[in-house]
Amino acid sequence: MADLGGAGEPPNKKIRIERTLFNRVRTLVNSHKNVLSNAIKKLSTDQWVTFCFVRILNCNGAYPCSFSRAWCETIRNIQDPTVDECERFIVKFPSIFNIALVKQFLDFSDETDDSTFSDNQLTALQRLAVFLDTLHETNTIMEKQPIKSFKESGWAAFLGTHVLSKLAVSNQMTIDCGYTDKTTTCPCGCMTPIHVGDNSMGHEAVWHGSVDILLGPVAIVSSCPETLSEVDEERSSAFEMKIGEIEESRNQVIAETIVFSFTQKSGLVPTICVTRDNMKILMYDPEFDLLYESSEIQLFEPLEGLKFNLTTVVALWLAINYSHFCTGVKPSHEKFGYTADFKRIVEKAFPIYNEGMKMGGCKHVKSTIGKYKAPENIGKFPSLDD
Numbered sequence: 001m002a003d004l005g006g007a008g009e010p011p012n013k014k015i016r017i018e019r020t021l022f023n024r025v026r027t028l029v030n031s032h033k034n035v036l037s038n039a040i041k042k043l044s045t046d047q048w049v050t051f052c053f054v055r056i057l058n059c060n061g062a063y064p065c066s067f068s069r070a071w072c073e074t075i076r077n078i079q080d081p082t083v084d085e086c087e088r089f090i091v092k093f094p095s096i097f098n099i100a101l102v103k104q105f106l107d108f109s110d111e112t113d114d115s116t117f118s119d120n121q122l123t124a125l126q127r128l129a130v131f132l133d134t135l136h137e138t139n140t141i142m143e144k145q146p147i148k149s150f151k152e153s154g155w156a157a158f159l160g161t162h163v164l165s166k167l168a169v170s171n172q173m174t175i176d177c178g179y180t181d182k183t184t185t186c187p188c189g190c191m192t193p194i195h196v197g198d199n200s201m202g203h204e205a206v207w208h209g210s211v212d213i214l215l216g217p218v219a220i221v222s223s224c225p226e227t228l229s230e231v232d233e234e235r236s237s238a239f240e241m242k243i244g245e246i247e248e249s250r251n252q253v254i255a256e257t258i259v260f261s262f263t264q265k266s267g268l269v270p271t272i273c274v275t276r277d278n279m280k281i282l283m284y285d286p287e288f289d290l291l292y293e294s295s296e297i298q299l300f301e302p303l304e305g306l307k308f309n310l311t312t313v314v315a316l317w318l319a320i321n322y323s324h325f326c327t328g329v330k331p332s333h334e335k336f337g338y339t340a341d342f343k344r345i346v347e348k349a350f351p352i353y354n355e356g357m358k359m360g361g362c363k364h365v366k367s368t369i370g371k372y373k374a375p376e377n378i379g380k381f382p383s384l385d386d
């Protein structure tokens with residue numbers, strides 16, 4: 001028989017510590033059980049947020065180009081006329097994120113093995129529970145802010161401070177130093193310090209530039225029109241949702257998603273795009289060359305001012321903590337084979353993406369490589385006769 005006693009003190013101690021964290025998180029999460037179960041149920045359907053696949057038909061990713069000038073012509077598999085209608089598949093949220101595990105935690109019984117949950121997953125659940133505990137305060141802070149007058153970067157810093165970083169296991173948040181307001185505290189006046197740094201990535205010879213927020217291993221892009229006066233007067237009446245804002249900056253977000261994923265080299269990596277009303281998750285896996293794009297989801301409850309939609313909060317929480325909950329590309333997704341075709345499109349530049357990507361030190365630099373120069377033609381050439 002194996003010796004269970006005697007020298008068994010260190011493992012016992014470890015189990016006791018783990019159980020302490022587990023029990024603490026269980027207590028915290030339990031008070032939000034109904035809300036979370038409801039959100040999980042919604043995320044499991046195809047009625048809330050789903051993903052489709054994106055194929056790149058053409059892009060300027062093989063040339064020295066900053067994100068702000070990145071363009072790509074794309075098609076989604078669900079709109080592709082060359083794909084048979086019965087094969088226009090979408091991917092449900094639980095196909096990429098381990099929602100079953102969260103459900104298992106919520107439905108915990110004596111038979112459930114608590115070692116199923118890693119410390120990071122428990123910490124993530126703890127962050128979510130604490131965020132929900134203090135949601136009322138967050139809502140109050142939000143309602144006092146002239147959110148509509150925040151510039152794009154200000155909105156990113158505010159949302160990052162009061163929402164995104166609170167949901168993240170890794171709460172190391174860096175706002176890009178191109179951030180125009182040049183402040184080191186949250187723009188709402190709460191005096192929370194923000195870390196400002198160089199969020200640039202990529203390579204000068206191809207797509208490169210900065211993302212607004214880096215939250216541990218997650219890139220967050222804020223996309224809000226800067227000319228707000230007219231748009232916002234229209235919107236302020238009922239905080240009416242405007243679908244399509246992300247669509248305008250989609251080219252840039254796709255470039256950022258692909259570049260960021262190549263820098264991370266950790267499989268399926270998300271880039272989250274937020275506007276003042278909506279969010280969208282894009283995910284790219286360089287190995288399988290699959291680009292997933294979520295539908296746009298509303299940040300707030302319709303007609304309830306700035307009250308967060310809790311299903312969106314849970315989706316955002318899962319995406320932010322993807323390294324603990326993302327299950328990666330499924331064999332069925334690979335088999336479906338609607339690839340982004342990025343490698344084929346950028347051809348000779350592909351090795352730069354595969355081996356030469358870097359984090360930091362590649363802001364919008366002026367590159368001389370392959371720079372286009374218009375020919376001098378004034379007064380130099382004879383003209384054709386009429």
Ligand SMILES: [Zn+2]
Pocket residue numbers: 158161162186187188189190191192
């Ligand atoms: Zn603040």
